[in-house]
Amino acid sequence: MWRCGGAYEYPIPKPDGNPWEVVLEALLKKDKLQCAAWKDEVQNLLIFGYSLPL
Secondary structure, eight states: OOOTTSOOSSOOOOOSSOHHHHHHHHHHHHHHHHHHHHHHHHHHHHHHHHHSOO
């Protein structure tokens, strides 16, 4: 039985490198995809708005 202050029977392995970099990389990739989608939508709206007669 484990007691407070004792060694863990199944310790969690330490990850290689900085785990926050892994999270940041995934979030930046998601943000770039979202920005590209918004850019395309805004471009389509501008083209549509230009085609309307005043």
